[in-house]
Amino acid sequence: MRIRLRYFASIREFVGAAEGEIELPEGSTVEGVLETVKKYHGRLRDMDRILVAVNGEYVDSGTRLADGDLVALFPPVSGG
């Protein structure tokens, strides 16, 4: 299945892009996205904490994904 990706803040700079796409086996979870992205972008392996949102909602790493889901990866927030 195809997963759409969006990156923010330092992760966007480490990856060198604001968005991307990956192909994962059916039944994959958020953990599968993190493993795949970290494989290609080593700087992400050194990060203490990566927050994940699927279709605009916070999720944990065990969440199962569906074809076409939009997964956003970002560091802890600093608004306000």
Added chain:
Amino acid sequence: MIEVTRKDFSVDEVLGRLRTGRMGALVTFVGSVRDSSGGRPVDRIEIQVYEEMARKQLEAIREEAMERFGVDEVAIIHRHGSLRVSENIMLIAVGAGHRPEAFDACRFVLERIKERVPIWKKEITPNGEFWVEGEHYEPL
């Protein structure tokens, strides 16, 4: 009222829209760009936002604050883009019958924003550019 915008705001204009005769207390919080951070000088900041998600989160925080504290109205405006020292970053305005719930709701909204709304600051300093991430600083 929720806004995520590059444009500046006027506190008076927002209060004018918010205010009703039921309100005996209007509490505002304005976040402003400070000229230093952790002892280092800051020239300006850049704010990045995951806009669709930030709007949803801000709307949920507004509704939670109104329900939890029984205040009449909450407005939140958060800016993004490049901001100079002393520029407005954010406005929270709460209108309520009385001051205790207005102050409590304003503080609640502020802490929730800092904890979970997908917005990030980057400090542009004479010594380089630094993302502010939670309580940590990530040098580029």
